[in-house]
Amino acid sequence: MLTFSIPDLAALPAVAAQVRAAIDGHSIICFEGEMGAGKTTFIKALCRELGVAEEVSSPTFALVNEYRTARDEPIYHFDFYRLNAPREAEDIGVQEYFDSGYLCLVEWPSRIDALLPPDCLLLTLTVTGPSSRELAIMKYEL
Template sequence: MPLTIDIPSLAALPAAAAQLRDALGQHSIILFEGEMGAGKTTLIKALCESMGVQDDISSPTFSLVNEYRNGRNQPIYHFDFYRIDDPADALRMGALEYFDSGYLCLIEWPSRVETLLPLQRLLVTLEVTAAESRQLLVTEVE
């Protein structure tokens, strides 16, 4: 059953990120969909902070992947596939090894690598509802 999380303002983002963190369950592949500027990276930053990440969290737009460490020193991989034109580019950078690692993979612009994604995953759709408010729809995909 889909979960809806309302974010009425930026001040509510940490609480929404904690709610999202609790909804992840056993999923390691988390997809983030939303229009340009919807706040995917900002949400991922808040989510990682709620997991104890102390690293600088930023968009891996040019590097394609950033690695962070959570509070238990486990890796979290953050992908931004916006600049990928062909899934073969993601293959060459080792995307499948990351996806198969069992560690948390947070993926922006997943539609660009749809053919490479594991079947079981969680989709987080960000909808802009006003200048500073968003609504998240969290759906299991299998």
């Protein structure tokens, strides 16, 4: 397990660069943390690190947003918080996204556990203060 301290928002770019190196070779990255822990905020920083120029926002109602890296490769950003059942993720073709080999960033993955492949990474954000967080990276245990 790797852990990173994020003392404040100013530290996000440096931590995002370290996380980018740590997740290299993995295509499905799951994000857990309490509401307001900063999952989407961290994903914004990670996408900037990957060269995404467009606005990164939570796909809470759309379930998935697509962004483009500096190399014109897609990044798929999912937010499954509002799912009533994993079937809703199946209906949007989540398996095809996961099978694409492109980077998939998944918020609230526990809502679709049965659909996740076994080689996912889990990034957990824990609130440690008003603006500080701890980020831990480990293998996602289904």
